[in-house]
Amino acid sequence: MxxxxxxxxxxxxxxxxxxxxxxxxxxxxxxxxxxxxxxxxxxxxxxxxxxxxxxxxxxxxxxxxxxxxxxxxxxxxxxxxxxxxxxxxxxxxxDHDQECVSCARHGDCELQDLGEAVGLVRNRFTHRLRPAAGERPVDDSATGMTRDMTKCIRCLRCVEVCRQIQGVAALTVDGKGLEACIGVGMSADHRSSACIQCGQCTLVCPTGALAERDQNDTVLDYLADPELITVFSFAPSVRVLLGEEFGFTPGVNVEGKIVAALRRIGADVVLDTDFAADVVIMEEGTELLEKIRSGARLPMFTSCCPGWVNYAEKHCPAILPYVSSTRSPQGVLGALCKTYLPKVMDLDTTRIRTISIMPCIAKKDEAARPELAQYGVPDVDVVITVREFARLLRRMGVDLASIEPEPFDNPFMSASTGAAVIFGSTGGVMEAAVRTVYAVLNGKEMERIESEPLRGMEGVREADVDLGEGNGSIKVAICHGLRNARILAEQALRGESPYTFIEVMACPGGCVDGGGTSRIKRDYHPGAYLRQQALYALDRSMPRRQSHNNPQVKKLYADFLGAPNSEKAHHLLHTGYADRSAQPSESIQANKRRLTLTDE
Ligand code: SF4
Ligand code: SF4
Ligand code: SF4
Structure with a gap:
């Protein structure tokens, strides 16, 4: 035609x-x-x-x-x-709040682009329809993100991502006509809603209506206070993500530049969250082996993704006994920063402020959990996303493109392995765990370190893992995106799971596509493959590729914790979960009824 x-x-x-x-x-x-x-x-x-x-x-x-x-x-x-x-x-x-200068999407707004595309030079209607204060909700009740409906232009992308990709269906369309905006069902506010703060909706919102809670001013307050010792750390994926904010192509490793930039803005100590990822493997691997040996209920689900933990607590609490008690790398590092670090560096614990740089919005919520605090003092004081960190550097006049890379110089908690760096991709935690579990059982390393069946981007993947002579094999599964997680959780609850160990990442692709990563206008996760491959290339380039071979991890256990899953390790590095499905009441109950996971 x-x-x-x-x-x-x-x-x-x-x-x-x-x-x-x-x-x-x-x-x-x-x-x-x-x-x-x-x-x-x-x-x-x-x-x-x-x-x-x-x-x-x-x-x-x-x-x-x-x-x-x-x-x-x-x-x-x-x-x-x-x-x-x-x-x-x-x-x-x-019909849109036009406080552009104070908007989270300042300089990165698709609505502004549209104004340019149609040649808008003067708006004849400004202030005629603009929503008056109080007419639409401005909700900052959630720990990780904000919901400002005066900036919503009703494109419904967020509703679609939350329903179609995540299977959470936390967002609804409230009101009609000019009053219409995005709501949180029948919940009182965002915090008590069905939302698990994965932040995937913030990646597609074209305006500043849904955004991360900006905590840069708290970071600046810490940096400005001479009495405080600022301890920064950044997650495995951040080194292959931040460059995009400064014009690098997706997947370029800017680890050394981040270390240099942090020193430039005044960080007292710069640590690598990768170190804590290696510790997580020691704890989680030991926990898995103990469960297998004791005949405990299996499968065991990973616990390093707080988006998944929130989902389990709010939407599927029956699965909580199956979730590993090991804290996430951020939770592990926070606890060690407030206990081990003061010992080895002779620091006053009360003066330490820990700042995490994460690809994740749910990690802000995780840091606020009372379980991740000692005597009311949080282990992680502030979490900023990749997007916030880029803004912080711009505010302080640091251009990542021109800064010369520097190595980590701290002798404690900054060494890492290839196993830790692949935590940033879906399948990475599982691959890292398999490397160590095999070595613990056999007293030698696996012949083939890399495992192709554990890699890739399919929503659910499975593999048979040979645990060595006399140890048999186990079936493991990996999933990303919560719709897929729900399917595996329901299978486990029916007693039909063939798996021993299941890795779950809430964000499609894992942390390389986390809710706190760079937004790409008019697209959704276009750089996923390049970011993932960059982490695998980094793994191949590392002199040590198994968590148990990290010399600083060995020293941590020898000098401080004793052994993996020791009483002290359990006290500091493990956590507990609570059934929160009743708390957000109507919204979650309604979601439970209407969510049909077999559609599409
Ligand atoms: S943060 Fe995640 S769960 Fe919450 S509304 Fe957005 S997509 Fe849905
Ligand atoms: S994506 Fe943003 S602008 Fe679009 S409907 Fe959702 S909140 Fe409104
Ligand atoms: S997959 Fe990564 S970025 Fe996404 S919620 Fe989980 S930990 Fe955060």
């Missing part, structure tokens, strides 16, 4: 929309709500206006939901079309 766009003829398939045919042929039509990565087409923004002439005459239509028909003539940028598109964008801006 054939039709013309701007006077030139194009072929199309029956049912294709004007917008689809135009995009397929490289013709630009401004649009905001249409989001290809989710095949999401709500047709709510009404910006993709075009003029069509066909048997019905000449008229203005929205290109995203108007099918192309044989012989149709489409005009995408006549004066009339441009005026209509611009007026629609003026209306959206008028």
């Amino acid at each position: 054939k039709a013309s766009i701007n006077g030139k003829e194009y072929s199309f398939e029956e049912g294709e929309s004007i917008l689809h045919v135009a995009r397929r042929n490289g013709i630009f039509i401004p649009s905001l709500c249409r989001f290809e990565p989710l095949r999401h087409k709500p047709a709510t923004c009404r910006v993709c206006l075009t003029e069509v002439t066909d048997a019905l005459g000449t008229r203005i239509v929205t290109a995203c939901d108007t099918p192309m028909t044989e012989g149709m003539q489409v005009d995408t940028f006549s004066r009339h079309v441009r005026d209509m598109q611009r007026m629609q964008v003026e209306m959206i801006f008028a």
Whole structure:
């Protein structure tokens, strides 16, 4: 079938929309709500206006939901079309809080881009429709993120990600017409809602309506206080993520630049969360072996992802006895920073402030858990995401691109292994655990360190792991995205799980695509493969690739903890969980009823 766009003829398939045919042929039509990565087409923004002439005459239509028909003539940028598109964008801006300078999406806003795309130079309607204070919720009750509905333009991308990708369905559309905005079901506020703070919705929100809670001012307060000792650390994936914020291609390793940048802004101590990931493997691996030997209930689920832990507590509490009690690497490092570090560096514990740089929004929530505190003092004082850290560096005039890399210089808690660095990708925790469990059982290393079946991006993967002569083999599974986690959890609860050990990461792809990573406008996880491969390349380049071979981890156990899962290790490095499914009440109960995991 054939039709013309701007006077030139194009072929199309029956049912294709004007917008689809135009995009397929490289013709630009401004649009905001249409989001290809989710095949999401709500047709709510009404910006993709075009003029069509066909048997019905000449008229203005929205290109995203108007099918192309044989012989149709489409005009995408006549004066009339441009005026209509611009007026629609003026209306959206008028219905939107325009405090751009204080917005979390400042300098990175798709709505501002749209203004430029339609040539908006003066808005005739500003302040006519703008939501008055109190008309739409501005909710900062959640520990990790904010929900400012005065900035919502009702594209519904967030609702779709939360429902389609995560299977959480925490977000709802509340109200009608101009009052419509995104709500949290029947919950009183965001904190008590079904949301598990994975932050995936913040990656697709085109404006600042859903965003991470910015805690940079707390970090700056710490840095400015001469009495305090600031201890920074950054997660495995951060070294291959932060560069994107400063113009590097996805996956470039900027570890040394981060260390140098932290020193430049005044950090007193710079540690590597990778060290703690190695400790997690020692604890979790030992816990798994003890469960296998004692005939405890299996499978054991990993616990290093707080998004998954929140999900288990709120949406599937029956699975909690199956979840490892080992803290996440952040939780382990925080505890050691407030106990072991003061000993080895002769520091006053009360003056230490620990600051984590994470790809994750749920880690902010994790740090606020009362279980991760000693005598009311949090083990991790502040968590900032990759996006916040990039903003912090810009605020302090540090350009990562031009700074020279520096090595970690602290002799304690900064050595790491290849096993730790792959924690940042889906499958990485499992692969790291297998390397150590095998060595513990056999007294020698695996012949093939890398395990292809454990790698990849499929939502659920499984593998048979040979534990060496006389030890048999175990079946393990890896999943990412909570919709997949739910399926494996329900299987375990029915007593039908063939697995001994299951790794869960809440974010699709794992932490390399965490809710606190760089937002890529109009796309969803485009750099996942490159980021993941960068971590595997780093693993291959490391002199030590197994957690149990980390010399600083050996020293930690010899000098301080005794042995993995010792009483002291258990006290400091393990945690407990609580059934929180009743707390957010209606929303979660409603979700439990309506969530059908077999659809799609
Ligand atoms: S943070 Fe995650 S669970 Fe919460 S609303 Fe966003 S996508 Fe849903
Ligand atoms: S909160 Fe953001 S993603 Fe959700 S509908 Fe509003 S603008 Fe769109
Ligand atoms: S997968 Fe990583 S980034 Fe996502 S919630 Fe879990 S720990 Fe955080």
